[in-house]
Amino acid sequence: MLNAGVIGYGYWGPNLVRNFMDCEHTSVKKVSDLDPARLTLCKTRYPSIQTTNDYREIINDSEIDAVVIATPVASHYPLALEALKAGKHVWVEKPFTSTVEQGEILLNEAEKRGLTIIVDHTFIYTGAVQKIKSLLDEKQLGNVYYYDSVRINLGLFQHDVDVLWDLAVHDFAILHYLFGKKPAAISAIGKSHVAGRPENTAFVSLMYDDNFIAHINANWLSPVKVRQILIGCDRKMVVFNDLDQTEKLKIYDSGVVLNTKDNINETLLGYRTGDMLAPKIPTTEALKDEVYHFVHCVETGEAPLTSGAMGLEMVRLLCLASKSIKQRGAPLEIK
Numbered sequence: 586m587l588n589a590g591v592i593g594y595g596y597w598g599p600n601l602v603r604n605f606m607d608c609e610h611t612s613v614k615k616v617s618d619l620d621p622a623r624l625t626l627c628k629t630r631y632p633s634i635q636t637t638n639d640y641r642e643i644i645n646d647s648e649i650d651a652v653v654i655a656t657p658v659a660s661h662y663p664l665a666l667e668a669l670k671a672g673k674h675v676w677v678e679k680p681f682t683s684t685v686e687q688g689e690i691l692l693n694e695a696e697k698r699g700l701t702i703i704v705d706h707t708f709i710y711t712g713a714v715q716k717i718k719s720l721l722d723e724k725q726l727g728n729v730y731y732y733d734s735v736r737i738n739l740g741l742f743q744h745d746v747d748v749l750w751d752l753a754v755h756d757f758a759i760l761h762y763l764f765g766k767k768p769a770a771i772s773a774i775g776k777s778h779v780a781g782r783p784e785n786t787a788f789v790s791l792m793y794d795d796n797f798i799a800h801i802n803a804n805w806l807s808p809v810k811v812r813q814i815l816i817g818c819d820r821k822m823v824v825f826n827d828l829d830q831t832e833k834l835k836i837y838d839s840g841v842v843l844n845t846k847d848n849i850n851e852t853l854l855g856y857r858t859g860d861m862l863a864p865k866i867p868t869t870e871a872l873k874d875e876v877y878h879f880v881h882c883v884e885t886g887e888a889p890l891t892s893g894a895m896g897l898e899m900v901r902l903l904c905l906a907s908k909s910i911k912q913r914g915a916p917l918e919i920k
């Protein structure tokens with residue numbers, strides 16, 4: 586049994602507590618939050634969990650094996666560092682840290698002590714992303730041309746991070762997992778339209794060494810909510826609509842066909858519009874699978890799919906995208 590302590594019981598923390606309580610291999614011993622009302626809510630739902638406003642009661646508890654951090658991004662690093670130094674495995678919410686240096690320190694600390702860090706890039710554990718990954722691995726889609734994501738809605742404006750670090754980070758993680766290659770360059774533009782708040786609208790372009798390209802539209806100031814990823818390939822095209830409860834994934838047998846004649850000037854461009862298939866995908870909550878995966882990695886020492894190293898790569902991209910925004914979209918090389 587893996588005993589967890591959860592720091593942060595705001596919006597996301599309750600989902601973590603619920604999944605760690607539901608899993609037969611894990612239990613939550615303590616929950617910490619600075620807000621007494623959140624602790625009361627937790628105690629009402631789970632009378633067996635001890636609550637505290639002092640996270641050190643979790644870090645210093647010798648019966649706790651893993652610390653789960655669901656606090657605002659700036660606090661991920663100091664809390665994770667203290668937890669690792671106390672010999673705890675760590676589950677950190679996305680994005681991993683605020684800077685690359687912080688992520689590197691956490692990775693070194695975990696490696697030195699043989700501890701596991703998982704960064705909660707939840708999308709990677711969804712049935713839809715897992716299905717797309719298997720279609721790509723089985724070469725059913727052909728060569729990939731582009732990834733085009735729209736992640737827009739009205740709110741929730743965050744205080745501490747901009748829309749890139751809040752929403753575009755999901756696409757960085759999905760891109761990394763699905764295609765397993767680093768972009769060669771990144772360019773981003775973004776604006777804050779509300780005084781004193783971070784950027785609420787951002788458009789990010791990622792360029793790769795081959796002919797694959799990616800674009801992310803992330804926006805907290807949209808009248809409609811859209812969560813749609815389009816993946817264009819030469820054999821098939823995928824539409825992932827995360828708001829569609831019954832047909833999240835649609836695979837289109839569509840594309841272009843080139844009919845070259847003897848004379849190159851007579852190349853004819855044809856369009857293929859075949860069948861559309863909406864494959865059945867598992868409806869298991871992603872966090873449930875992620876908790877099992879975390880337990881497995883802690884027990885075996887295997888690196889999680891969304892390891893600290895992967896989380897650090899995402900932070901590197903976020904930092905470069907933020908830098909590009911400051912330079913009005915200048916494309917920045919990725920080494």
Ligand SMILES: NC(=O)c1ccc[n+]([C@@H]2O[C@H](COP(=O)([O-])OP(=O)(O)OC[C@H]3O[C@@H](n4cnc5c(N)ncnc54)[C@H](O)[C@@H]3O)[C@@H](O)[C@H]2O)c1
Binds near residue numbers: 593
């Ligand atoms: N994986 C996902 O899909 C997903 C979704 C939403 C949020 N998140 C991440 O989860 C984290 C939390 O986001 P949220 O939306 O729940 O924020 P939130 O503001 O709703 O909740 C954060 C909670 O942490 C508490 N807190 C802050 N500092 C603390 C400390 N030192 N000790 C104890 N409690 C403390 C606050 O009182 C608050 O209740 C962020 O990193 C966010 O990016 C991830």
